[in-house]
Amino acid sequence: MTELNARVGRPRSEQARDAVLHAADDLLLEVGYAALTMKGIAERAGVGRQTVYRWWSTKAEILFEASVADAEEELSVPRDPVPLADLTSYLGALVTFLAQSPAGAAYRTLLAAAQHDPAVKELIASRDVLTDSTRSVLARNGLPASDDAAARVIGPPFFWIMSGRPPADFPTATLARDLLHALTMDG
Amino acid sequence: MTELNARVGRPRSEQARDAVLHAADDLLLEVGYAALTMKGIAERAGVGRQTVYRWWSTKAEILFEASVADAEEELSVPRDPVPLADLTSYLGALVTFLAQSPAGAAYRTLLAAAQHDPAVKELIASRDVLTDSTRSVLARNGLPASDDAAARVIGPPFFWIMSGRPPADFPTATLARDLLHALTMDG
């Protein structure tokens, strides 16, 4: 028995955990990150404030836990045997994720918060779901799967969306073509 | 007469304005954006709270006014007659600005805040100093100075720094070469 005393007392309520994660997701879309409060999350979830603080330190941690799984799923596009088509469709998913998805909103928000909050920075660094998925797409198309290659894929759509431009106007096809050419040279 | 009543009452104190802008700059570096408060700025500046609210609505507005001028200066690199060298040195300045400069920190912070604050988004949109300077560098090297060309220049270093990687590791030269090639084709 490695966890002799682990089961002493009332077990954690899965119901409370889910309620908190959903409340955080909902409130992020409704009121935005700045107006998102631990108090508000607890009240929306119908949960005591202490229960929230017991399991998460900050609203960023809640958002992170709430969005990582969704993010992974939304970014996993089916592989296309033609590299150009594969990369293009992935870039499209990236733009959609960043601009439209609740999990994408959480990602942008967390990266933003990380700029002035070391704890969030560490959280993000521990699991950068965007870089990870991009590297796997590069790898499966025989391209270099380095961090800087990933940054060259993610960067343009990321800046595009972060600076508030319409996702539809982003030149996905052109970028895919150029990246494929450039990264093939590099490798 | 455009400003008939402009000189009624005590005129605005330039001294107070400067004190507020500098206080905001200093405090951003010292305590970060989240802990930056209107109250704190006013106290650091030795200024009444009302005086801050009289001229700026939010801490974002103060930071914006405080950083725009600095940003423009730091991003204006002397032109190199060789396009590759010119673009490379500009990319270097971009990385340095984003990663090291107080004005760059303010820029990252504001773009972050814009993700959940429409007022900040509008502010940024009214004067995106990064896109502007990039477009002018592209133009002077005979490259297409569109918004999406700019996004392809800014995006990679922007994501690199935003996700907390070391500025020194960013592949400035490679990116400059590839961009020059790709954008020449597009044009």
Add this chain to the structure above:
Amino acid sequence: MTELNARVGRPRSEQARDAVLHAADDLLLEVGYAALTMKGIAERAGVGRQTVYRWWSTKAEILFEASVADAEEELSVPRDPVPLADLTSYLGALVTFLAQSPAGAAYRTLLAAAQHDPAVKELIASRDVLTDSTRSVLARNGLPASDDAAARVIGPPFFWIMSGRPPADFPTATLARDLLHALTMDG
């Protein structure tokens, strides 16, 4: 020459003085003493704030100046040759003044303010218009015109109104009769 340089410069504006006094009177009735502010008085009077501060230090001083003249007039009842009738009609005027008149409201307010503001206490002490008029009524009816005789006349209606009871219910006649009897004995 007592006032050699007294007439140098622009003379005081009587118009501004009147506007301030009336504004104070009006605002006292409209918003009450607590919500009466120097700023509000100045704005209502259409006068600069400095002009108010130049001539009065506190809102109490303004009210005092605004009400003393009115008070004296309202409390000067025509003499009745029959002492009981004279005293009765004066008591009636007293009740009406305290309960209904704007100047009476100002008097109650100032006496209230005097309880915790020594400056107001001194102001009132310098000219207690209620005690003065009462003493003169006592004197003209051959009664002792001491301060404590005055207090015995003023006290009951004063407490009655101060504690918020309806003026009509105050037993003017009974009090006048008893006072006349008691004070005659004392003298």
Add this chain to the structure above:
Amino acid sequence: MTELNARVGRPRSEQARDAVLHAADDLLLEVGYAALTMKGIAERAGVGRQTVYRWWSTKAEILFEASVADAEEELSVPRDPVPLADLTSYLGALVTFLAQSPAGAAYRTLLAAAQHDPAVKELIASRDVLTDSTRSVLARNGLPASDDAAARVIGPPFFWIMSGRPPADFPTATLARDLLHALTMDG
């Protein structure tokens, strides 16, 4: 069960309540009513501002709660079998209460505030401790215990103290004698 949910959550802190009431009492004497602030009371009591606002809306309510009990005690003089002596000693207690006692200062202050604050007026009307105690003294001496009889007892010393005269100079004995005579006639 009238208070089914009364015991849910952390119970109110009696310690905080007492600290606030004492702080209000102390500060009233130290700085006066005008300079008495909710913020100051909270700080002096070592209590959060929200805790004060949670239980009391205004400084007047705090003073009222702080003084009523004291007032009742200070005004309950032991009965003297001789009516004149009983009334005289009660009048003495009244003067002392109004002029010297902290609770008396609170009473004067509240009656003052009631002149321009309907909420305070209602508060006072709900429990006029001065009128109540006076009526009971009148009753136990076989005199009419009406509101206007009470006003004739309280009025003179009340006006005396309110207008700032020395308590020692108030003619307690004369007033007691005259009142006894007059009210006996009325009854």
Add this chain to the structure above:
DNA sequence: GCATAAGCGAGACGGTACGTCAGGTCTTACG
């Protein structure tokens, strides 16, 4: 008749209290 001087309305200045809100901690009773 022009300088000097003081009063004028306007409005910005550095402060401070307002009443509210969220933070994070604590203390209950219940399950």
Add this chain to the structure above:
DNA sequence: CGTAAGACCTGACGTACCGTCTCGCTTATGC
């Protein structure tokens, strides 16, 4: 011992008024 409830202290919020200080202007006197 986890939970919901809710009171606790702390401290920032944005507003109002404080009393003071410039401004440009007006309106007197007096050299």
